[in-house]
Structure formats: C-alpha cells, structure tokens
Amino acid sequence: MRVLACIKRVPITGGRIVLAEDARAINTQHLAFTMSPHEECGVEEAARLIEAHKGDSVVLTLGPPEATEQLRDAMALGIDRAIHLQTDGQEWDGEATAAALTDAIRADEAASGRFDIIFLGNESADSGGFQVGARVAYALGRPLVTGLKKVTLDGSSVRCEQEVEGGRDVYVVPLPAVLTVKEGLNLPRYPSVPGRMRARSKPVAVSTPARPAPHLELVRLAVPAGQGRRAESLGAGAAAAPAVVEMLQKAGVV
Amino acid sequence: MTVLVLMDESDASRQALTLARKFGEPRSMRMDALGAFAPDAIAAALAEAASELNVAAVFGAGTDRGNEVMARLAARLGLPFAANCIAVTPGDPVTLTRLRWGGSLLEEARLHSPRPLITVAPHTIPADSGPAPVEVDVKPPAEADLVVRVVDHVSPSNGGVSLAEAKVIVSGGRGVGSKEGFAIIEDLAGLLGAAVGCSRAVTSAGWRPHSDQVGQTGTKVAPEVYIACGISGATQHMAGLKGAKRILAINSDPQAPLMLNADYTVTGDLKEIVPAISAEIRKRR
Ligand SMILES: Cc1cc2nc3c(=O)[nH]c(=O)nc-3n(C[C@@H](O)[C@H](O)[C@H](O)COP(=O)(O)OP(=O)(O)OC[C@H]3O[C@@H](n4cnc5c(N)ncnc54)[C@H](O)[C@@H]3O)c2cc1C
Numbered sequence: 140m141r142v143l144a145c146i147k148r149v150p151i152t153g154g155r156i157v158l159a160e161d162a163r164a165i166n167t168q169h170l171a172f173t174m175s176p177h178e179e180c181g182v183e184e185a186a187r188l189i190e191a192h193k194g195d196s197v198v199l200t201l202g203p204p205e206a207t208e209q210l211r212d213a214m215a216l217g218i219d220r221a222i223h224l225q226t227d228g229q230e231w232d233g234e235a236t237a238a239a240l241t242d243a244i245r246a247d248e249a250a251s252g253r254f255d256i257i258f259l260g261n262e263s264a265d266s267g268g269f270q271v272g273a274r275v276a277y278a279l280g281r282p283l284v285t286g287l288k289k290v291t292l293d294g295s296s297v298r299c300e301q302e303v304e305g306g307r308d309v310y311v312v313p314l315p316a317v318l319t320v321k322e323g324l325n326l327p328r329y330p331s332v333p334g335r336m337r338a339r340s341k342p343v344a345v346s347t348p349a350r351p352a353p354h355l356e357l358v359r360l361a362v363p364a365g366q367g368r369r370a371e372s373l374g375a376g377a378a379a380a381p382a383v384v385e386m387l388q389k390a391g392v393v
Numbered sequence: 394m395t396v397l398v399l400m401d402e403s404d405a406s407r408q409a410l411t412l413a414r415k416f417g418e419p420r421s422m423r424m425d426a427l428g429a430f431a432p433d434a435i436a437a438a439l440a441e442a443a444s445e446l447n448v449a450a451v452f453g454a455g456t457d458r459g460n461e462v463m464a465r466l467a468a469r470l471g472l473p474f475a476a477n478c479i480a481v482t483p484g485d486p487v488t489l490t491r492l493r494w495g496g497s498l499l500e501e502a503r504l505h506s507p508r509p510l511i512t513v514a515p516h517t518i519p520a521d522s523g524p525a526p527v528e529v530d531v532k533p534p535a536e537a538d539l540v541v542r543v544v545d546h547v548s549p550s551n552g553g554v555s556l557a558e559a560k561v562i563v564s565g566g567r568g569v570g571s572k573e574g575f576a577i578i579e580d581l582a583g584l585l586g587a588a589v590g591c592s593r594a595v596t597s598a599g600w601r602p603h604s605d606q607v608g609q610t611g612t613k614v615a616p617e618v619y620i621a622c623g624i625s626g627a628t629q630h631m632a633g634l635k636g637a638k639r640i641l642a643i644n645s646d647p648q649a650p651l652m653l654n655a656d657y658t659v660t661g662d663l664k665e666i667v668p669a670i671s672a673e674i675r676k677r678r
C-alpha cells in the first residue's frame with residue numbers, strides 16, 4: 140500500500156511568544172522548530188502501516204528550505220522518502236497550501252500509483268486554519284474523516300474513531316481516503332540513532348511552486364493581554380502546606 | 394441581506410450568532426438537521442441554502458464540528474475560510490481578528506471573498522440572547538454525501554473524573570520525574586476528588602496516557618482550581634488553561650513561566666510539597 144503524511148514546520152515557542160518587529164510573524168531567532176504533535180502522530184501511523192503491510196510511505200511539506208529538517212525527522216521515524224515544495228519563507232493561505240499539496244499528490248500518484256491513505260493534522264499548530272485536509276480531500280474527490288484518535292485498516296476500508304464529548308464517534312469509509320488526526324492517535328517512537336543515520340540518505344524531491352495572492356491576508360499579529368494574574372506566594376517547601384489547604388478551602392474544593 | 398448560521402446546542406453557536414447579526418438577518422441550519430452526523434451532507438445543505446438565499450456570509454461555531462463542516466463547505470465552494478474568529482467587521486474585504494496557536498496569539502486579517510465563511514472561537518465573546526432565527530428547509534441528502542457518516546459510538550472505559558469537566562485538577566510535569574512519581578499526584582487527586590492531568594513532556598515519556606494531557610494539542614480544561622506540579626508553563630500548555638479559575642503552581646524554579654502566570658505559588662521540591670499537602674488535608678478531616 141501507499142501512505143502519505145503532510146507536515147508543517149512550526150517554531151517551538153516556549154514560555155513567551157515574541158513577535159518580529161513588523162508584527163507579521165513570530166520572532167524565531169532563538170527558537171528551535173518542529174512539526175505539530177498531531178502531524179507527528181500521522182507520520183508514526185504512516186510508518187506503522189507500511190511496516191505492517193509493506194509498500195511506500197512518503198512525507199510532504201510546503202515550506203522554506205529549512206523544513207528539510209522536519210522531513211528528515213519524519214524519515215527518521217521510518218518514512219521512506221520526502222517531497223519538499225520549497226517556498227521563500229513567505230506564508231501561504233489555506234487554499235493555496237492545499238492547492239500546492241494537491242498538485243504534488245497528483246504528480247506523485249501519476250508516477251507511483253494512488254495513495255491509499257493521506258494523513259494530515261486536524262489543524263496546524265501555528266495558524267490553525269482547520270481546512271487544508273478538507274480542501275485536499277475535495278480536490279481529490281476522496282472521503283475525509285477528521286480529528287481521529289484511532290485508525291484501523293480493514294481490507295479496502297478504514298474504521299476511524301473521532302473524539303467527541305462523552306466518547307468517540309465511529310466512521311467506516313472506503314479507501315482511498317484522507318484522514319486528519321490528533322495527538323493521542325498513537326505514541327510516536329523516539330527516533331533511533333540508526334533511524335537518524337538512514338534518514339540522511341533517503342531521497343527528498345524538491346520543487347518550487349509559485350505563490351498565488353492570498354484570499355485570507357494576514358495584516359498583523361498580537362500577543363493577547365495577560366490574564367492579569369498576580370501570583371500570591373503561599374510560601375516555600377512543605378511548610379506551605381497549611382496555607383495551600385486554606386486556599387483550597389476558600390475555593391470550596393476541600 | 395440574509396446571513397446563514399450553522400447552529401447546535403453550544404454557547405459557541407450563539408456567539409457565532411452575535412457576530413452574524415452584523416452581516417444581516419440571520420437564518421439558521423441545525424447541525425443535526427439530517428439526523429446522524431454526516432458532515433458532507435450538512436455542508437451540501439449549507440451550500441444550497443447559501444446560494445438559494447443569496448446570503449452575505451455563513452457563520453458557525455469554532456468547535457470541532459463547526460470548523461469541520463465549514464472547512465468542507467469552503468472546499469466545496471472554493472472559497473476562503475477564517476476559523477476561530479473573535480471579531481469581524483463587514484466590508485470588502487472583511488476585516489477580522491482570529492486565534493492562532495490555540496489562543497496564545499491573535500491575528501488580524503483581511504478576508505477577500507464574495508461570501509465570507511467564518512467560525513467564532515468558543516468562550517470569547519458574549520452569546521446572542523435575541524430571538525432564535527428561523528430555520529431553513531433542508532432537502533434529503535445525496536447518496537454520495539453520506540459516505541462519511543457516524544455509524545457507531547463508543548464510550549470511554551476509564552470511568553474516572555473527566556478532565557474537561559473536573560472541578561479540580563492535579564497536574565504533573567517533567568518535574569515529577571517518573572511514572573512512579575505520579576503516586577503522590579494521584580494520592581492528592583484522590584483526596585480532592587480531582588482528575589489527574591499532565592504536560593506533554595509526561596505523555597511523550599509514556600508516563601501517562603495522552604487522555605491526561607492538558608494543552609493546545611491535549612484537553613482544554615476549566616476547573617475551579619488547577620494545581621500544576623513541576624510544569625514549566627510553555628505557551629502550548631497554558632493554551633489549555635484559559636478557562637481555569639485559580640491556578641496554583643508548585644515549582645522549584647520561581648521564574649518558571651507558570652509561576653509568573655499563576656494565582657498562587659509554592660516554591661520548592663514537589664516531592665516534599667505534594668505529600669505535605671495531602672497530609673495536611675488528612676490531618677484536618
Ligand atoms: C508571517 C505569516 C504570514 C502569513 N500570512 C498568511 C496569509 O496571508 N493568509 C493565510 O491564510 N495564512 C497566512 N499565514 C498562515 C499560513 O501559512 C497557514 O499556515 C496556511 O494557510 C496553512 O493553513 P493552516 O496552517 O491554517 O492549515 P490547517 O488547515 O490548520 O492545517 C491542517 C493540516 O494540513 C497540513 N498542512 C498545513 N500546512 C501545510 C504545509 N505548508 N505543508 C504540508 N502540510 C501542511 C498539516 O498536516 C496540518 O496539520 C501566515 C503565517 C505567517 C507566520
């Protein structure tokens with residue numbers, strides 16, 4: 140079988156988000172980058188499916204040259220090869236992102252055959268547009284199930300569990316399908332040293348699509364005002380226990 | 394002008410109605426208008442109603458379901474979609490403010506679209522208390538739009554206090570040190586009738602299941618009291634705490650972001666402090 144995972148490079152922002160001077164991006168000068176936890180679970184699931192059923196697993200990103208780092212991370216988890224749609228670092232809106240991904244998927248399928256499953260995150264960690272998966276699925280004319288916490292292959296269909304209030308809703312859809320997933324789908328492995336070594340020599344196909352004008356156009360970013368909490372110290376060490384219990388009593392929970 | 398609003402029982406859909414009224418006279422479609430949830434069928438019905446009524450915009454709640462259906466509608470119509478907005482001003486373009494990073498960042502944007510598709514982030518603006526809008530008629534769905542539909546429901550097996558609804562949460566981070574280290578967290582949670590939560594560092598290490606994780610990619614919580622033990626307070630963790638009434642941080646580092654964003658702090662080693670709190674509660678019983 141053939142499985143694809145779509146990932147996006149995002150900064151690890153730590154305890155405080157600092158904006159760039161023009162307030163149109165996060166200041167990432169001192170930050171490390173990652174793929175979203177949701178997407179990491181998609182990558183892990185793709186790797187497991189191919190380990191179990193044999194075939195071809197591919198990771199796809201639209202992002203700056205540095206996003207090679209995240210593609211290598213995905214290949215260290217077991218993905219066979221990567222497709223990198225390189226941008227000049229400018230951001231693309233959800234429609235443009237999905238169109239570029241769809242073009243790349245069509246081209247790869249024309250050369251190597253249909254993907255049985257395409258995994259995306261339910262929403263990206265940074266922009267959170269909640270839409271790329273739906274746009275890719277509609278463009279390809281394939282069923283889409285979103286927000287999945289469990290995926291079980293059953294012959295030519297897939298059983299999907301979606302987290303909802305008070306449990307999980309179940310869907311069964313035929314393959315090929317597009318599935319968006321959430322963290323908790325699985326526990327991604329920690330990449331081994333040999334896995335990292337192998338990832339270095341796995342193939343990355345690079346192309347540079349042209350960026351269309353955005354329909355959802357970012358003007359500026361802002362850090363929301365703090366919640367106005369002024370921390371009151373209840374003391375230090377075990378000696379603070381009585382003060383803590385009094386606070387809990389006042390809050391009506393003891 | 395008419396505006397279409399996708400509604401369910403949630404407060405968020407009445408918040409969507411608040412913003413929708415700026416665009417015209419609202420009409421509504423219920424999320425369960427077709428019975429069992431079939432998101433493509435609802436999206437198709439919305440598309441049809443939107444064009445029949447020539448609506449100025451379509452609004453929905455920024456819930457999982459609301460965002461999902463609106464994304465499908467956007468894909469179907471080939472129109473842009475702005476998820477999780479907290480403010481919108483009609484015009485061409487529409488100007489809006491939306492949440493990023495699970496609410497840790499605000500984005501001002503311009504939406505260029507003949508028919509804006511917008512969801513409104515939960516818990517951000519007042520819910521509409523005006524008269525309920527008139528519902529639009531929904532025709533039976535096409536077979537192709539029923540391929541994706543809910544066919545079954547499974548309930549969680551763990552029976553414990555649910556994180557999303559817990560009144561008190563005792564949460565542990567990397568500072569707890571190990572899977573076994575959570576015994577003192579569980580003991581305190583037991584005494585308080587609390588749910589146990591944790592940070593992503595903990596779930597990644599395999600000490601706790603992901604269902605315990607609080608934050609942007611975990612559960613968003615709203616307890617009376619959130620007790621964070623050995624958690625540094627990364628923005629992605631804090632994104633899950635926006636609804637917490639009181640936060641108590643226990644940390645050996647007084648400069649940890651969570652210590653600076655809490656209501657109450659205790660500085661020191663959680664391995665001493667947490668058992669001392671449990672002992673104090675037992676003593677007073
Ligand atoms: C400085 C700056 C300017 C920006 N300007 C704009 C703008 O003008 N208009 C705008 O709409 N957005 C803008 N963005 C955000 C934009 O890049 C979004 O990330 C993009 O629209 C993709 O949509 P999303 O992240 O909301 O995707 P979602 O729909 O939330 O993502 C769902 C899933 O789709 C997949 N996916 C998303 N993006 C990619 C990708 N690049 N490669 C591979 N898979 C992917 C992932 O699996 C992801 O989990 C800007 C961001 C920055 C920082």
Ligand SMILES: Cc1cc2nc3c(=O)[nH]c(=O)nc-3n(C[C@H](O)[C@H](O)[C@H](O)COP(=O)(O)OP(=O)(O)OC[C@H]3O[C@@H](n4cnc5c(N)ncnc54)[C@H](O)[C@@H]3O)c2cc1C
Nearest residue numbers: 264566567568592593594608609610611623625629645663
């Ligand atoms: C896209 C994205 C999404 C994410 N989503 C989430 C999410 O949903 N939830 C989440 O939690 N994280 C999330 N993260 C991860 C997040 O960025 C942090 O890495 C994580 O929250 C750190 O966990 P921590 O605070 O337990 O660990 P650390 O940051 O390592 O902090 C440990 C803390 O424990 C203190 N400590 C150590 N020993 C003791 C002791 N004996 N007594 C008292 N204090 C002690 C230390 O001073 C320190 O402050 C996400 C990250 C990304 C990039």
